Amino acid sequence: MLANASDIIVILDQQGTFCYVSPSAERILGYSPQEAVNHHLSTFVHEDDVQVVLQTLLRSLAEPGLSQPPVRYRVRHRNGDWNLLEAVTTNLLDDPSVRGVVVNCHDITAHEQAESWLRYHALYDPLTALPNRRALAERVQSLLDREQLDFALLLLDVDRFKLVNSSHGHGTGDRLLQMIARRLVSALPQQGMVARLGGDEFVVLVEQVRQLETAEAVTQRVHAALSDPFTIDEMEIFASASVGVVFSRTGPGKPAYRHAEELLRDADIAMYRAKTLRQSQSVVFDPSMRDRAVARLQLENQLWRAIERGELEPYYQPIICLATGEVKAFEALIRWHHPQRGLISPAEFVPIAEESGVISQIGEWVLEMTCRHLRYWNSGLRAGRPITVAVNLSVQQLAQPNLAQHMRSICVREEIDPSWIGFEITESMMLDREDTIAATLAEFRELGFRLSIDDFGTGYSSLSRLHQLxxxxxxIDRAFVAPIESDGRNVAIARTILALAESLNMNVVAEGIETSAQARELRALGCQYGQGYWFSPPVSGSGVASLLNHRFNLVEGIAAPPISRLGAAPDYPDYGDYRQDYSENCEDCEDCEDYRDDFAEDYSDYPVNSQAP
Incomplete structure (x- = not known):
């Protein structure tokens, strides 16, 4: 029974020499009992642990009959490894049947290895072997608790890392992260640590920072460490990082933080601010950023409910034929009538919608509303001369499977011809997944939709692929239109784009026309179409009716007579006017029955009346 026991039982004399060793020692440690008997315990115990064992033996000798608290020590296995034993020592020298000090040893090597593995993986990132978020938080918290306040956190997010994964595979992305980790460690000062938070985010903890210049020097070293290309499988990959910097206190002797997560939160806020600038930028956190982040989160939460509350409204800006002045198409835009803040600029809420994912829901809603407007316009006011509307697509929408078929199903449901709808993508979208997007665009074209590249000239699309799309x-982006009257270089760029489009049998629309001189110059260059505030700002759906049959004058803008005999369109009240009027008198205008009744009465013959809140 003793041979199969999970414990080793030994009996020592007063000097620590083995008098008896149980047969289980051979199975656990590789030694037969005969090999151990008459040897001193120091023969087998690790030299660093001998003192602990001897002290336990002395206490046992002083306390006959009492079991000592368990102690742990290492014992050499026959194969040279070290096993960890947990032992309880009892002095039974006075027991005639024993006459020795009994030590019951339990082998806990496997248990300790499992615990060590769990501890390691709880504190270290398995991919890079760097400390993880938990380990970093514990280190930062210990510095705060000890009031060692002179330190800074640099939170890094690798720019465009998703492009590496999508282009070269996750295996290459993982190897890149490992190489970035090594470079960051090499750039770290002696006092500090590098941690990986997860994904493509790293943190550099810099201790003993007494001034901004020190942190800036480390930030520069970080950027420099990433500036050289990374070679993976004989392929060069360039990487940069956006960095948010936060200090542990705002002034001498004034701690700014009590908890590690507060620093990580604010470093994250500063990092996202850096990403809004351009690649490879650094931003130092200030409290006003937190206020903006909180306001942004509140706006995001409200945006999710904006559609069902009837706060969003499509607006349309006309696209004019520069040769005839006739309205040829519109671009659908979005406006948010916020119940407290009033009209919120798309420049503020569209980026939030894209980051949060609600942009897909908004984009689908815009298409539905556009289809309903188009059905009304093209069946009446423009019967026989159908108008088209361009709807913007986001990167998130382009990533959706079966997007083209889904958009077609909306057109079928709303009973409109897909050729009345155009979709716009920006030139920069082509960078991330060019092949996938090209396949999606081809499917759109097969289903009868029109396609445009917006902001052309500002991105980095491959001209060699343009003819294949x-x-x-x-x-043409407005950046080339605005100075076209005085800058010969922009004239040359516009002429080049026009020549390129002509060779590819494409139309050209110049965006951002604000003066008659710009319109005339573009017409003289051969540009077919123009869009901008010189002709008309974006108008609500009800305002489109008054524009459909106007011929615009390149000198006088909108003040030209109608070109058809259909007569003026009914002067529908503006949806925004209603919201403004009732929001001043009713805190919950979307539930105001008077508002609903008045809107419905005035729009009784308007086809999107059912969409009024």
Whole structure:
């Protein structure tokens, strides 16, 4: 029974020499009892642990009959490894049947290895072997608790890392992260640590920072460490990082933080601010950023409910034929009538919608509303001369499977011809997944939709691929239109784009026309279409009716007479006017019955009346 026991039982004399060793020692440690008997315990115990064992033996000798608290020590296995034993020592020298000090040893090597493995993986990132978020938080918290307040956190997010994964695979992305980790460690000062938070985010903890210049020097070293290309499988990959910097206190002797998570939160806020600038930028946190982040989160939460509350409204900006002045199309835009803040600029809420994912829901709603408007316009006011509307697509929408078929199903449900709808993508979207997006665009074209590239000239699309894409229209970015009257270089750029489009049998729309001189110059260059505030700002759906049959004058803008005999469109009240009027008198205008009744009465013959809140 003793041979199969999970414990080793030994009996020592007063000097620590083995008098008896149980047979189980051979199975657990590889030694037969005969090999151990008459040897001193120091023969087998690790030299660093001998003192602990001897002290336990002395206490046992002083306390006959009492079991000592368990102690742990290492014992050499026959194969040279070290096993960890937990032992309870009892002095039974006075027991005639024993006459020795009994030590019951339990082998806990496997248990300790499992615990060590769990501890390691609880504190270290398995991919890079760097400390993880928990280990970093514990280190930062210990510095705060000891009031060692002179330190800074640098939170790094690798720019465009998703592009590496999508282009070269996750295996290459993982190897890149490992190489970045090594470079960051090499750039770290002696006092500090590098941790990986997860994904493509790292943190550099810099201790003993007494001034901003020290943190800036470390930040520069971080950027420099990433500046050289990374070579993976004979392929060069360039990487940069956006960095948010936060200090542990705002002034001498004034701690700014009590908890580690507070620093990580604010470093994250500063990092996201850096990402809004451009690649490879650093931003030092200040408290006003936190206020903006909280306001942004509140706006995001409200945006999710904006559609069902009837706060969003499509607006349309006309696209004019520069040769005839006739309205040829519209671009659908979005406006948010916030119940407290009033009209919120798309420049503020569209980026939030894209980051939160609600942009897909909004984009689908815009298409539905556009289809309903189009059905009304093209069946009446523009019967026989159908108008088209361009709807913007986001990167998130393009990533959706079966997007083209889904958009077609909306057109079928709303009973409109897909050729009345155009979709716009920006030139920069082509960078991330060019092949996938090209396949999606081809499917759109096969289903009868029109396609445009917006902001052309500002991105980095491959001109060698442009002729392979099913694009109908290039839209010259407003950055080239605004100075076209005085800057010969912009004239040359516009002429080049026009020549390129002509060779590819594409139309061209110039965006951002604000003066008659710009319109005339673009017409003289051969540009077919123009769009901008010189002709008309974006208008609500009810305002479109008054524009459909106007011929615009390149000198006088909108003040030209109608070109058809259909007569003026009914002067529908503006949806925004209603919201403004009732929001001043009713805190919950979307539930105001008077508002609903008045809106419905005035829009009784308007086809999107059912969409009024």
């Amino acid at each position: 099913p694009i109908d229209t290039l839209k």
